[in-house]
Amino acid sequence: MGYTIGQVAKKTGLSVHTLRYYEKEGLLPFIKKNSAGLRVFSDSDLGWLELIECLKATGLHLKGIKQYIDWYIEGDSTLQQRLDMFKQQKIRVEQQMAELQKHMNKINYKIELYTKAVKEGTLHPEKETA
Amino acid sequence: MGYTIGQVAKKTGLSVHTLRYYEKEGLLPFIKKNSAGLRVFSDSDLGWLELIECLKATGLHLKGIKQYIDWYIEGDSTLQQRLDMFKQQKIRVEQQMAELQKHMNKINYKIELYTKAVKEGTLHPEKETA
DNA sequence: TTAAGACTTAGAGTATGCTCTAGGTCAAGC
């Protein structure tokens, strides 16, 4: 039930460097080291990495993620802060989804436009810029 | 039908510095300058800025955006490349949407979990890590 | 006519998030 840093790198797609960097930044405070000083990642550590990815991908910086982890370590006195953070994050994701849909519409329009243009061999720039 | 750089900054939320930076990087090659050397942004330039934002927000780097603009300038011989780029971008957006939905699920789960925990005054860490 | 305020260029500086290097330890296999 323990993984080396190399195994975790393969599993997650993160580099060994990045994993060490995350630990240095306080994002992986639960990793054990064995007698030889080697990191031993547990399944729970993999869970933390998943959460880090989730928060990062939804717009939180490493600092914000560290804040959450610090709250987690602090214990039950920070439950409300953590809940608020996830609620805030939810709002962000909803905004991101709406934005993404708008961008998708624009891209679909461009695909239509360029599909026609490729067929005709020319784009009429007086009708379409950008 | 012309805007100063300051007006465009206000309209778009980008900084004056960023607008000049974009121009320097070749992302705004159609901006005119008046006799005093001041930039005069047209509505078409605002359109380009919208497209830049769209491509940036969907994962293209400024280099990739510049590539598109260079193709645009090159003319009809690059119609296929431009179409392919938008198609590629569409695939990316679809992936991003799927990812975002997964993250949303995780966040919703956390909100449920922490809502309960706040009510009860404690989170049971043996059941939930990260 | 002079001061404010928005603009100009060239180029330096910064924040974020890696990414790599140097120099070293340790365990396994030939």
Next chain:
DNA sequence: GCTTGACCTAGAGCATACTCTAAGTCTTAA
């Protein structure tokens, strides 16, 4: 015993995308 390969630390270096500074111009209004 020696090499290989994965690991270690500390710290330097890098890419991206800004962000700011210095020094100067131009327009407008008191």
